[in-house]
Amino acid sequence: MDEKWFNMTGVVNNYYLLPEEPDPLRTLHHKDSIAKSLLAQRTSENRDKGTLELKSLKVTRDVMRYYMCEKLIPAIQEHWPDEDEGRTIYIQQDNATPHILPDDPVFRQVIEQTDLDIKLLQQPPNSPDMNILDLCIFRSLQSHTDSRAPQSIRELIEGVEEEYRKYLVDKLARSFVTLQSCIREVMRNKGAINYLIPHMNKERRQAEGRLPIALSIDRELVGQTIAFIEEAEAILAAEKEQKQQEKSRSCRKRAARKEPQQP
Structure with missing residues (x-):
């Protein structure tokens, strides 16, 4: 569980142009002026549910609690497979101030109303590679959205949502293998993060049907x-x-x- 600001453009972008194409022009007062957006959907008397409302939203603990209890938990309950009934579900978040605490009473009350065993965990501090969203998924979504070259906040939001809907399950599988490889390297380095993410030829192994679901770790x-x-x-x-x-x-x-x- 995490939030992500998606930028209209990067500080540095690479462009591949035909010989007759003009160089792209980007005009910004400063890199801090790059427009960005968090994605949210609201319902009001003036619009239907699911209609995008563009407005500033400050991410507070109350906002995170709302998304956790009103969106994430119901989604898990709806899509959790029957064959995994009884297994513990771990929701991981980083240590940002707006994130709710594991013993948050409202969160615990919502969990008690489900038939699921859900626990909230905090990831190790200063360890972005332990968060699969920061490690792979958010980067990938931002990269794919950049290729669309959005010209407005609305185009940025539509691009992010479209790329999310199109996100391949095979890519998710490779991402979780990458996460496991990072955890293994952290163990080898006794908690230090000064390591290189191992190259495992995941795409080739996946195409050959040899990509593991879980990596082995030496006893x-x-x-x-x-x-x-x-x-x-x-x-x-x-x-x-x-x-x-x-x-x-x-x-x-x-x-x-x-x-x-x-x-």
Whole structure:
């Protein structure tokens, strides 16, 4: 679950022109002046549901809660396959301030009204590769939309929605394999993100019917990763305990200074 600003154009664009074609002209006061849009649909007494209403929308926690509870959860409930009934569904989001917390009472109440086991997770901070939307899907949608060269906000929105509807299932499958390969590299680098995304010839393997659904991970690497996490958690716990002790000592010293002196 994430939000994405789609830009009318990129800061740098590549164009392939015929010899007789003129160079494209783009006029902007500054790169910060590039128009962008979030996509939303609203219903009012003046328009039918699904009719695009172009207006400024500030993404707040209330807005994210509305989209989560009124759109995402009902969509999951409608499309979740019967054969996967009983399996836990994890909704991942990053740590942006507007995102709701896993224990949000409204969210939990909506979940309780479904017959699904849905849990909300936060992705690791400063780890965009752990988010499949940022890693693959949003980039792809923006790239395909750029190729349309939209001339207005309305054309931008229509282009994004059209590219989303046309998004290939095979491309989604490759994206999830890429995500797994990134997770594996993070484990090998003990949480660091200074790695290169592995090249796996996914398109060729998919065409040959050899693209895996799940990548294998060495048992020893799993053990090393668990040990590393436990060690890191122990260090953090010790640091937290030390800060609490220092705070308690400081409070006692201030209290002692305020006590009246006995005659």
